[in-house]
Amino acid sequence: MAAKNDIATIVTYETGKPLVEALGEVNYALGFVWWFSGEAERAQGTVGYSAIPNRRTITNKQPVGVSVALVPWNLPVAMILRKASAALAAGCTMIIKPSPETPLSVLALVELAVRAGFDKGVLTVMTTDLQCTPSLSEGLCKHPLVRKVTFTGSTRIGKLISHHCSDGLKKLTLELGGNCPFVVFDDADVGKAVDALMQLKWHHTGQACITANRVYVQKGIYDEFQRLFVERTKQLKIGHGAVDGTTLGPLTTPGGVDKVEAHVQDAISHGGRIALGGTRPSHGSGFFYPATVISEANDKMLVAAEETFGPLCALFRFGTEDEAVGYANNTSLGLASYVFTRDVSRIWRLLERLEAGMVGLNTGNQSAAELPFGGIKESGYGKESGKDIAINEYLITKSATLTVDEVASVKL
Template sequence: MASLPFTLNDPSLLHEASLLNGKWVQSRSGKKFDVEDPGTREVWASCTNNEVADVDQYVETSYSAFKSYRQVNPRGRAKILLKWHELVTQAREDIAKIIVYETGKPTAEAIGEVDYALGFAWWFAGEAERIRGSIAQPSISNRRTLVIKQPIGVSVALVPWNFPVAMIIRKVAAALAAGCSMIVKPSPETPFSVMALADLALRAGLPAGVLNVISTDNTNTPSVSERLCKHPLVRKVTFTGSTAVGTIIARHCSEGLKKVTMELGGNCPFIVFDDADLDQAIAALMILKWRTAGQACTHANRVYIQSGVYDAFTQKILEATQKLQVGHGADKGTTMGPLTIGRGIEKIEKHVADAVRKGGKVLCGGKRPDNLQGYFFEPTIISGMTSDMLTTNEEIFGPLLGLYKFETEAEVVEKANDTSMGLASYCFTRNVSRTWRLLESLEAGMIGLNTGNSSGAENPFGGIKMSGYGKEAGKDVAIEEYLIQKTGTLTTSIKSDGNKDSNGCQAPRVGQLTSPAPL
């Protein structure tokens, strides 16, 4: 291991290996890939690089572990999750440091991600004991219908790099609570934070093989992911990432009819009406645009401002944005770090050039800072945005904020919905009737009403349209993604005296037709 640019309270949490059946192992080829600090572009560690030939052993050991773990009672699963929660809490500073050097996030954001992620471990520990079946009396009197719920089996989580800890705990905790085993394939940019979480899960008492983690570089990611999706022992896949890649994953999973959860891209509108509390809207937008340097699918992609407050709002967001301190995530005072990957800068430059060419005005930013070596781009605000610009039609995923002017509610609803995406929408107004109308008329899976914070362990997370399907977090719905239902039909005994069933009702004679005829 190379000399780290930071120190950990518990250095044993950093693993340059994959987790297979409770052991830290290298790939069969022995090859590794480098992980660089986005804030300096310097390599600070290397991780084992698995290939397709390595995949089957991860699935087979996961399946073997599932057969025994599924028998662990719900309280036993809950205790493991609560212990995991406790250990991650104790290690939050170490995990946050790893996040900073993997993603580039400022330290405060990294710690915030760990705290946010912990909510999912706590929540699903409770959900483990709340899985319920049902029993009912059907239309045929001497029958009873029973529905039981059981874990679906080996699950696979394919995750990106922008929230490596939060997304892993959200997915893994749900699977473990349901009684499933899981294989995680982390992003090549962020393997070490995921390995640290897996280490703590083992320490919490999770049996070997119930959680396997297989690391790859960008070159091997497509083929390894495909094999995981198509493996006959895998029954469930949960994917977070772009819509383009999600479409490919769904195609892979269709071959074995896998159950799939898709949390895909967004093109989220942020609407500010004339009667809004502008300070409240500004505070929400500062988080929804600049946190993680704009690299989140739920971030505001198009900011629509009603004409009566357009100038005032523009001035306020400009003043607030100019106070941001761009720098390395580990530096004291940094409030916005670098982008995680270099190609993100090229995309932002393309969007800025397109907007300016079509009449947009750059109010601040618009370029790479001269004094920083990492993947940095200045927080950029462009006014005068129009519907024909790239930023209107593509997910930005970077520190670019475009301002659009609108006149009426009907107009802005039409513009907000004019996208193939449907992850989240945000609106700010003091008009209660309008709030209810927007909740129903905006086409998104999550609607922020006078708030930019729509995500939490208690809330179902997921989109509609091309932003995916299925839900993560929330009561009942998320854990259902890892369960199957079995219907049992029970015929009760029939009394021999008189032709009555056990409820005293007339039972059909042999050969007698009834309506409706039972199947």
């Protein structure tokens, strides 16, 4: 806790995100540490009776063994503490390979762990550059002493990691791409929906797996929603993350800027209209791109099919509930979906119909230590955080049976 501001400052200089967001990430990450401190005491086996006479059944939980965490650059502190806290609670050591863009924040965390009393080697960091990342990651996945791998990143790389782990049948957790839909119905609280989208879309300049990538607004409120959202977005202040007042920092990599520009130009070529932004700043340096809103988006655009991972928000119109569900599910990914409506029956229907591992119901903030985090379809498998579930990703279950002899009869 004493080093919270220092860690946040490192994150800001590594990722570019505003300092207030970096502090928020550190606080969010600490929630996992507290949660899994308690989970360590709740990893329990069972004792039961068998259908066979005089037989007892036992299950016992044990650490799976050495684990490896391959973590991304967008939330370096939160991602590693969510993974490492679960592994440590289960009794596993962990080797961490941070992204080449953000090694310092992870190294600082492990240094703090050693100062706090952790034995050296319980948490190990292996840094590398972009060129050597593939070979190092493959080597860790295939090492015979490694029994568990957890990866957060793109679906394309996740499939490679899965292939590497298949040779040794390693236990694997994959948290992959999102391309998440955000659906707003006519009967929704428009102000509440706009508030949620502001946080969900522009946080870390749109570089989060659960950010809203496709925003579907019902026809009856489309114009009002767009007006309010654009007005709020105009208030964002773009700048260096360490400068007071900055609310929209740069993208972390140059490739991120190129992808946003490509999506914007593609949207324009397919009939989209720029409601805000859309032009890279001509002055200064850095990987800056303004918050951009595209109206009259359609399914022919790249933004409908690909995760932008940047400050671009596309607004789509829809008419009926069935249309909204069809648009939302029209993707190979299934990480998170968001729904805003006052109709309780519709909330239940969409909870069941939307193809996503997590569904925000009148909320854009659904990630918490006590709630399982993970997707379906090509967004991966396995869960991080949540009661009993996440720690079991780092445990094996042994089954045992015991035959109990009957008491010998005694003659008096």
